[in-house]
Amino acid sequence: MKSFVSSLALFAASTFALPQQLSSLEGRALSPYAPVTTPCPSNSPVRKANDVSSAESSYIQQRQTKANAALAAWLTKTDSTFPTTNLPIVGITTSGGGYRSLLTGAGVLQALDARDGNTSLSGLYQGFTYQAGLSGGAWLLSSISGNNWPTITSLKTNLWETAFEESLFDPDGALLAVADAVITNDIAAKSAAGFNPTLTDPYGRLLAYQLLSGNDGGVSDTLHGLTSNSNFTSQAVPYPILTSIGVNTDVGQCTPSSNGTQYELHPYEFGSWDSGVGAFIQTQYLGTSASNGSPVNGTCHTNYDNLGYALGTSSNLFNEVCISDPTLSGLSSNLTTELTNFLGAGHQLVTRDEYAVYPNPFQNYPGATSVSNQTELSLVDGGETDQNNPIWPFLHRPNVAVLFVNDNSADTSDNYPNGSELYNTYQIAKSDGLTRMPVIPPDTTFVSQGLNIRPTFFGCNTQNTLTLIYLPNHNYTYDSGVSTAKLQYSKTETDALIANGVAVGSYNGNGTFAECVGCAILKKTGGTLPSKCQSCFSSYCYN
Template identity: 60%
Template sequence: MYNLFSLLLVCGAHLVSAAAVPPVSGYAPRPATCPNTPLVRTATGISSSESAYIAARKPIASVDLGKWLQKVNKNFTTANLPNVALTTSGGGLRSLLIGAGVVQAFDGRDSNFGTSGLYQGLTYQAGLSGGGWFLSSLAGNNYPTISSLETNLWTPAFAESLVDPAGAAAPAAYAQITADILAKQAAGYTPTVVDPYGRLLSYQLLYGPDGGVADELSSITGLSNFTSHNVPFPIITALNVETATGECTPPSNSVIYEFSPYEFGSFDSGVNAFTQTKYLGSLLSNGKPIKGCETNYDNLGFILGTSSDVFNELCTTFPAVASTPGLVANLSALINETHALTTMDEYAIYPNPFYNYAHSSLVSGQKNLTLVDGGESLQNNPLFPLLQPSRSVNIILVNDNSADTSANFPDGSELYQTYMQAQMAGLTKMPVIPPSSTFVSEGYNIRPTFFGCNDASKITIIYLPNHNYTFPSGEPTEKLEYTPAETSGMIMNGQQVGTYGMSSTFPTCLACAIVKKTGEKLPAACASCFNTFCYN
């Protein structure tokens, strides 16, 4: 998925002395009164907060989904409509931009295509790594249109590159980031390179002073589009590395952790628990606070940096690489303001909320969780959270922007790996997915394909792979700088991915796949659609 060393060894360093550091930072965790509700719960289903959000979101989404279906074809039913989700894969800025174009093609506020309006009918939205960057930028900024993000934030930010936050104001930004790192250290938490990495990403992805430093994942619950239930429920994923056993990277069956505005945790059997996102950073034992609670650890930049942390792939060479000019050296210079670099600085470190928690047998003995990129287990599409029976998802639109091939395009192998892992995990709602050889031989890697069409017990996956319709969209994952023309070209190509090259018949076929889950009678045109797009 990554040409990792190219990503980590590019870019010159901006070094800032401690003397230049501003005195104030909004980044550090801070003491807070503990809530009356339990801080940790067993993963017997979704939380009451998420359940309440979905209960309020569902009727709104159903009305909007029904409006879109009627726009496509008046003969579609609008009764008993299914829950539809969207995922955006990892893949750096390539995935962010293609994923943005897909959403723009579905967003009735921002386009006028046959697919426009489908986004308003979604119930869930998930992302990891580059897809997590996209979802964080969208949700953290209160779900503006892609057009506004492209014009007002992304185009100037991506032209300046990751290592030049705020362009000409980069020295002041680096001074502020240094203050942020020192403030976290002073609060009693050891920062790692993921902290400055997340801060740099925030300058590209979030509005507000100090690169949106005030944005917390839990604070999304107070934004107007969320409180009015006008948007799909967001989930970002990451993986844990068992550093105590000498591992550097997660295995293929690694525990998949999910971050939402309400909770952090995992349904996987070794963890089987969730904690409240707002109180991440609190030191807990058996679900109880050891010395009070903390807030502000769920800084959105830190979480989106966590989901895209690939520094662990350097493994034992990490400290040595930090002496070579490049991004690692750049980040390490900031960390050296607080401590000497070690291999633990490769990871995003979270005080383990499941320490001494009996239901979390795999991690109950660990003081800290060491999290990394959500796609490192070769599951680059964040599907596991949506396969959980308690979420009742029926349709998943999977925008896959993985770099499986030498040309940086997907070949279906990530989706196949998820299918294999889902079988082992007992997630029976996952439909049958063929190996990548079938994707390539049948052309599923370059056009939409529907999996699970004819099995009512399975989720239908609508696979939307990145393909170079109108722009050379196989950009390297390690590419950190896009010209305005490239940013625009990638987003427009993403529109093509979402509309199957602006096909006049594809909106009908999308609608057919969605309404088929209702069991209601379908328009005659659906027969041709299923012949064209359904696997098997």
Template identity: 55%
Template structure:
């Protein structure tokens, strides 16, 4: 062991900013060739890699859930489709890590033999924040070993001899290596902040491998055998953004939530709404393209930096940058960073080169060269629930392990209540109602497992599992940085009791019932439900007959809906495909429709395609009728129809026959005139006929209704079964468009019907037979 004098001299050299000899470091980012695929994608549905992982993991998780249900109570009916489950672990430092570890051990069939053992094998997603992110990183970064393995082979010694304590004799060698890593990152062109040494020192506690797992990255998790074999949940670490460019020091309650996952970094929030491949974090981009002639950055996504980001609290001091010293943790961290450069207020944040620089979708940060991230709990959402409310992830049940320090270092419900309030503000409507803190305390909801949203089919079920001191004083302070071996064992053992609710014999059956109440029910007859979308100037009434026929032939529920500014739907000055797709997605969520089939004609076809590309995992099959995913000007007929409608209203006529006479000058075909006149209504005051659709709004939208919101099939793709129906006498699905259709929809089939653009009304029987045949084949395959 080095002498005290040598260690103290080394530390003083760091504090005084002396030159540090550069040693090899696995921490520094480095240059690499950019991939041939797009680095960025809009936040429209899951990425292709996550979607692929989801499908494979969901199959294993479903089997895990069925096995646990059968063990728990043979009376459970688990032969059909079962819900998608997720687990979250809150912030709370080592307290949350150890409590959460015990809960997972109590759920893991590999590591325990209690009533809840086997439930961990049923989770498709797992999210962690701050201390919960430490736990998740220790699991994912070490390829998902058993908790008992981490406890005995890493945590007991690491938490006893904590490198986070300013003890020279036990930590100076690691401090020297961490300093070398931080300086190396600085010399690579990425100025470090306090989060860098913080994350590196945490890695020594949490990651196995050389120099505290220095070579482990977020994207590297994908190479682990348990991850690549789909034996583990998909990990999601969260942090929040701080608007330092607006003078903000602390994040507000509606701060942007960023996700750090093995495949991607980014946010679903509307003002960012984009993701970059995690492996290429740190790359110098403008509008998603590399600035430096095809050169990208790799190794910026160090796993220690990611878990350090999720627990970065240094900004709570605002402008007070800690000074280098040997007596405090922050002073030690400041000393390390000062070896690389002079300190400033920038050190208080986890700094990421902004991958969304000049990216139009990311309006909030498009002008910023850097992103400033901090601990997600600083936005008063200490449970990382937001990522699991995203419709694309199709989560049905979330087990929320809350280890917050609200009252006497126990949770009181305030953290999950804050998340509920902010979910409403963010338009994430699937979270169930959460009661007040007063109700939590008066009813003891913070002292036992509680189920929220069980009986509401439009909501996710939340199984709230708070920290309770059954066998050990588990309300340890968040700032406690050292745990003796008996404390580590005691905290984890108490967590197992939390998992089983202190061995309550009735709890497993209650838990199983709560989970299975969210078994998919809608569309459970002979297949998923069908959504039918009309074209421009149409309404749900136009598709009434064909909808009834399909419901009869397929034994499936069919919903014919009115798109905005049509039929009985509200009017809005905005009329574009993204807005209409959002409306349809809201309808799907409101009705809790499980993977519907989308059918749309003309304008409705582009809406259906947009929904499928935005949320590919939520759509079971797609049938666009006589339209293509291309930019193409609308036929001039639609402009003529608008002129005729305006003339009819200006004429103040009172009879439909008079309206038809005017319209006949613009359209000879009687069926089309009858279709357009279905929009006529009568003013109760003047008795004159008028159109119920907002003619001016639709007229103003004609120029861009020929556009399609997606340009690049590499950024968005729907790989589900797709049937393009085209009229042979129509030009809307030209042969020239078929290659692009194949790139957006690689499983597409083409059905040609001898008709014009109005395929369904002209040849309803041929259309019905084609659709029924296609959907029956998909169901039997």
């Protein structure tokens, strides 16, 4: 995601496909974007990170029953000799990488979706229990979940093609017309509610117009509100998780350290497993300041978890400028002028503006030593620790056995992955004593063995680690190494990137790939497998 920094200046001068979605400002003085005071729950909304929440556990238990049925159906279709009892929990992740990752990741999902795909892997998506995304991958996951999990074809045809095509570089300032009409009102309402906005607010609102189909760019959509969507209430879809990284600006940090605190944002909870935090708050009560787990002055807030703000949090890279110039003067005048206009007339940019800011619910909380004295949490792009694949949540969920990892990172000069992001996660997990991460080789080995241009299975031969089914972006049918700084896509380009993503997800129609994926999934069960699986493991398993 590093190259995305250079695109932020362009972002501020982009025209978004907004006019057809705009509603009148009449009656919107109290914008649905603003957090509101709400009664506090009878028990503390904050808890220690001992395990997943009871709400998530309940969802997963019900989801797994349905996912196992779908997974068994896919396995039987793929090879009637596959055993289909005692199936593992399977998830999928999509990396950061801006629109490149959104569109490539969308193609991967389409390849796996029984409703939409036409590959030998179609039906696997219905067998997933978890789905995670960061940055561009978070855009994809938020667009899918925020629109109640439609097909990729539906999103592409009804929203993305037009939205991404009309995101034109516009030096004449059409963005200001939009800001004056709608978004400034939303930002002002948040400020009036007592929550000072930052650049992530207009950034997230603008992205939401491209990704969410609700009124005014899904201004009323919240992260916890996903639990009310019909496909969620019926446990028909994987549980969604976004990730972000914490930065301690109180001690002068601009960017996180290599092992910076990893935060999760999902429908039921927000927080971190990492030492120094080790706590979660119920997502619907984000915006609530707490001390030792008790809401300050007995006051709770809700609506802070606007879905656009959440996906903006996972992809926020404004803090990169803090390294050389905390006033953002190093960026173009369009960025400093256009986005600052959302924050109010005469606003002077400060370091705080560069972060996605959350009132700290973990003040004075036992074990939350790294954030105990902070009144606010400052969050940035989920890939800023050079771990551009959101694997971290599943190192803390031992019930997850197999994880598909779609890596669309721009590690090379031509914007393709080289395995370094995966290797970094392995190194940091090992140093933190997290043993569920399988052995990953350094990028030199990745490239020399061609692991960066074809699917590879990691962790095949270890029962106590995840099995990672690694799906790197590769130019099978289209040069998908598009710069992260590219912000405008014609319909042809959108369609071509998604189509290439289908090839990424299906190994370009490789005749034996589906069977080998089935072998990799079932190996974690420890049961007897067809003899053909040994050939698969020889071809796809690292070590």
